């Protein structure tokens with residue numbers, strides 16, 4: 113939703129066509145053996161040369177777009193390694209996934225990181241080929257050299273030999289569980305590459321110390337591997353405790369909170385280390401969002417270790433999270449401040465799920481429903497993104513990634529490639545979270561139903577890609593920031609940054625929306641835009657209004673919107689719709705010099721293109737022009753006309769309002785009563801015009817009531833109203 117769709121951009125259409133042609137050519141080679149096996153010296157020379165050329169291209173700033181191609185979907189291997197048959201590079205055929213087999217290969221060049229990690233590899237027969245790894249850790253999390261540096265030995269499950277766009281071929285690994293790194297002394301490493309351990313190296317202490325060295329150099333993943341090795345060498349109870357607590361710290365550093373907690377809980381208890389263990393446990397529980405449990409551990413720490421002064425601060429911090437999580441009480445001004453200051457804007461607040469729950473929604477699958485009656489402006493969800501790919505558009509040097517999915521004819525610009533990687537990594541390292549994501553809507557994609565093999569989590573990259581395609585949201589740094597900057601209105605914006613918010617993903621589409629979403633950093637804030645009864649389905653727009661958007665979105669999500677607005681459009685003659693579109697186009701083309709009278713007459717003609725009253729079918733196209741007219745009247749010192757047009761604009765959105773007309777001279781102000789709520793699309797702007805106009809006419813009671821309703825709408829659209837007064 114609101115992602116930057118490049119499908120219509122000529123520069124990318126050409127790339128898509130080229131990629132489709134490449135795919136077609138590659139498919140024609142399916143099952144054939146490669147015609148030419150490149151000799152080792154040539155591949156190494158070519159690889160080094162290409163590396164240099166590519167690096168130069170990036171450092172010269174020639175590359176503002178990085179292109180990432182998704183191959184046709186294929187499942188991850190779900191077989192245990194014992195059951196797989198060993199093959200060699202010469203046995204592989206093009207465009208096949210060689211199910212039931214594995215390769216053991218060794219890297220023969222330093223790796224190169226582009227959108228994936230590239231290296232050249234050999235097998236025991238000295239046959240060579242390039243290897244492309246996708247969705248691996250970022251360079252800052254784990255340098256490519258540490259992951260697959262020269263000399264690294266790996267096993268590749270279901271090896272996939274692909275024709276590349278330049279006509280050569282290489283192995284490609286998309287699923288994290290399809291590559292298994294081997295320690296050089298591992299007995300599965302071919303003897304010609306294996307190093308035998310000295311007796312000194314065959315003990316837990318040796319590996320623990322090695323782990324500590326890596327930890328000291330901030331190489332946490334390498335440290336984890338060494339600590340894991342240490343545990344295999346029969347450590348004493350004391351050693352086991354230290355190794356597990358050290359490994360748990362390394363897990364915390366790499367955001368593997370489940371594993372960190374499991375290490376603390378399974379470490380043998382020892383009097384000297386209790387404080388350390390509690391500290392790790394509290395951090396892991398905090399990372400998992402289990403704030404209440406975390407607070408209990410911190411309380412225990414504060415009682416047992418009175419000298420530890422930082423615990424009190426941590427406890428206060430955790431109690432703030434509990435207030436957010438359980439009661440929806442947030443310091444929104446603080447959130448906005450953090451969102452403007454932090455890069456990436458990933459905020460330390462808790463998720464709140466308000467009075468809503470997932471329920472079946474007929475032909476729409478599942479939907480999100482209210483569990484009690486809620487008032488306009490009420491907070492329904494304040495959800496932290498499961499994963500959030502931030503694209504810093506203020507940073508001119510930032511490259512944009514274009515994700516090309518030729519199989520599904522899709523091009524997206526911005527963070528989606530990164531989002532796939534982030535979600536895959538998070539699930540791989542925190543497998544108990546899988547259900548939150550894999551249960552989300554993924555259309556007709558057939559996912560494998562195995563979650564773990566040989567103790568390694570199975571994460572299907574293509575399932576994640578489908579889920580992201582159907583459930584991710586493009587997002588600004590914050591909706592408030594987006595409103596206060598110059599440029600297109602919030603409604604017209606598409607975004608390069610994007611994220612996955614699992615609970616919000618259950619909300620179905622309707623043009624006749626009853627809620628609004630706003631973003632603050634990596635949080636999505638969902639509020640009611642009207643009073644909603646208990647048990648009602650929440651609905652919002654997946655895309656901005658407009659026929660082209662509608663057609664594209666219906667194709668993408670695979671449904672036809674049947675809301676009152678779309679149903680009425682269907683029933684309206686094409687002649688009327690064409691006339692309406694013509695008038696919209698003409699009105700959009702009008703400059704500010706055009707007389708209000710002319711606009712009035714065009715709006716009058718436009719009204720004739722609607723079949724039903726706006727109270728039954730909201731008239732989305734007309735609203736903006738009426739508000740603009742109201743603003744013109746206000747600027748021209750004609751507040752009475754501004755009130756008339758402002759109220760008419762709200763009426764166009766389906767609002768039925770009583771008591772808002774100007775009181776007759778000598779009578780007192782009435783009470784504004786909303787008899788029926790309409791569709792809210794930033795209507796705080798309209799309420800602001802009304803409030804100012806009432807003020808100019810001396811109707812101060814109405815002025816403050818209009819401001820009150822404006823504030824409700826502002827809160828729903830921006831997610832919060834702490835900033836309302838400064839943006840009046």
Ligand SMILES: C[S@@+](CC[C@H](N)C(=O)[O-])C[C@H]1O[C@@H](n2cnc3c(N)ncnc32)[C@H](O)[C@@H]1O
Nearest residue numbers: 476477478553582583617618619620621669671
């Ligand atoms: C983001 S998911 C929404 C949650 C989904 N209904 C579920 O069961 O998980 C988007 C998918 O929901 C369904 N959907 C959403 N809005 C719909 C609507 N107005 N009519 C029919 N199907 C809809 C479509 O299958 C769409 O691809």
